[in-house]
Amino acid sequence: MSSPSKINEEELDEIYAFAIQLGKDAGKLLMDAARSRFGSGGSMTSQEITEKDNSVDIVTKADEGKVEEFIKVSITQRYPHHAFIGEETYSKLPTRTYLIDPSIPTWCVDPLDGTVNYTHLFPMFCVSIALVLGGEPIIGVIYAPFLNQLFTACRGRGAWLNETLQLPLVRNPIPPMPSNAPQGRAFHNGDRKRGSGENGSGGLETGEGIKLHATGGLNLEVGEEVG
Numbered sequence: 659m660s661s662p663s664k665i666n667e668e669e670l671d672e673i674y675a676f677a678i679q680l681g682k683d684a685g686k687l688l689m690d691a692a693r694s695r696f697g698s699g700g701s702m703t704s705q706e707i708t709e710k711d712n713s714v715d716i717v718t719k720a721d722e723g724k725v726e727e728f729i730k731v732s733i734t735q736r737y738p739h740h741a742f743i744g745e746e747t748y749s750k751l752p753t754r755t756y757l758i759d760p761s762i763p764t765w766c767v768d769p770l771d772g773t774v775n776y777t778h779l780f781p782m783f784c785v786s787i788a789l790v791l792g793g794e795p796i797i798g799v800i801y802a803p804f805l806n807q808l809f810t811a812c813r814g815r816g817a818w819l820n821e822t823l824q825l826p827l828v829r830n831p832i833p834p835m836p837s838n839a840p841q842g843r844a845f846h847n848g849d850r851k852r853g854s855g856e857n858g859s860g861g862l863e864t865g866e867g868i869k870l871h872a873t874g875g876l877n878l879e880v881g882e883e884v885g
Contacts, residue, residue: 784803
């Protein structure tokens, strides 16, 4: 086996397959927890929900403990010389120093991207797994189990949907918006409003707290309205 700072093509294939299966298994854990709430009105007890740094960023126990721990243990057992950064455990560190040693393969994981959606049993949530080496992502896996959509990519091997459909679907995409296009506009119509989100992303909000915005893994978020 090559040194931890170098990964040959054969090893990359093996790690890629491992990451894909890991994403599937982690997504199944999320769906098992979600299915346990089907038929109950989607309600959760106060013991099943904790808050992060703000009241909108809800974290369930499935996110905070079970799924991230499962991913971390699986990686550590298979690749003990690799480093691991998980969103939930990282956020609890006493300091937020963000350092990735470029010489060490580092797994960057969000066990549940779309925690508010997940809490409300809205299908737009996913598990996100990436492997970074030399300052560059070389493997990426995003699995949305409710939608049964698996997005995967690996250095030199392209990007795929559900392992069979090569991406991008449009080979000659529409060019980006021109630099002089209108920005920051807001339009109001009853309980609906469209404008710029907190991070500069366009959004559409309704009275039910459903928000569509132009950034994020799956581009749709259900949450509480603020402000």
